[in-house]
Amino acid sequence: MLSMARDDRQDVMHFQIGEVAMSLRTPLRSLRSQYLALYEDFRVPQRARNSIRIEVRPSQRSLRHRRCYRVYVDGRLRFEPTRFKELLPYVEWAVNWELARVMPQFLQLHASSMEINGQGVILPGASGSGKSTLTTGLIADGWRYLCDEFALIHSGTLELHPFPRAICVKKPAFSVMESLGFHLQKARHYHKGTKGDVVFLNPLNLRPNGIGRTCPVRYVVFPRYAAGAEPALVPISRAEAALDMHHVCFNLFGCRTLGVEVLAKLVRGASCYRLISGEIGKTCRLLRGMVEQAAQPQALSA
Secondary structure (H helix, E strand, C coil), X not given: CCCCCCCCCCCEEEEEECCEEEEEECCCHHHHHHHHHHHHHHEECXXXXXXXXXXXXXXEXXXXXXXXXXXXXXXXXXXXXXXXXXXXXXXXXXXXHHHHHHCCCEEEEEEEEEEEXXXXXXXXXXXXXXXXXXXXXXXXXXXXXXXXXXEEEECCCCEEECCCCCEEEEHHHHHHHHHCCCCCCCCCXXXXXXXXXXXXXXXXXXXXXXXXXXEEEEEEEEEXXXXXXXXXXXXXXXXXXXXXXXXXXXXXXXXXXXXXXXXXXXXXXXXXXXXXXXXXXXXXXXXXXXXXXXXXXXXXXX
């Protein structure tokens, strides 16, 4: 087991990424530079008390003449990638794995989360449903970013909190990013397990001041990408939404408050839909129309 008690070394960096505090220690300058390119705006001078502690270092052994690496989480060996281009994805994975342990006050869903006009929107779904691509399109449309992988819902207040991690874009979506004006030709490519080649995008590079704030959840939208389909929103019951969210909950039984109770309370104040996501521009306009239409009765009554 390794120790990270000393924080005065130059190879240690500390970050506060929205609600999530983490520290990265590594002698690998290239990895430090890559991480700073994504998170320099979130760097802080000291390690927080509940910080997730990651250490990455070269291994003493090699595999078929390849250099091996070791990724430790709080001193325990978690991953052993064999290629340097895998390291940053494994650091991101390590942070994700630790969230449930260090942040039990939040119910954590596998979902993109956004904020628009002070209202929270949760986009739950499994990998491959198009969450990250849709998230990037919404940022381009003026929405504010909370996270592309997690919805952090405070179990007491039911509010949605920011965790503005770097947006992971898979290779099949590169052309969509280009169509939105986000040029990836010079972006560094990484390898992320079965997902293949990916790039990580700093959300602040996509839209300055585009990070959202803590907000109430007003919409729960389950996206499913269908190539060539006409985008469509289908209303669903709150009970159906709560049941489906339970399937994408990372800590249903590890949350400080029973997860099913949090979900039941959450959907009472939310409008719930299934989204058939097609061409990115049309899909984003459809979602903006959903929000604007809901706001019209409030404006008229005011």
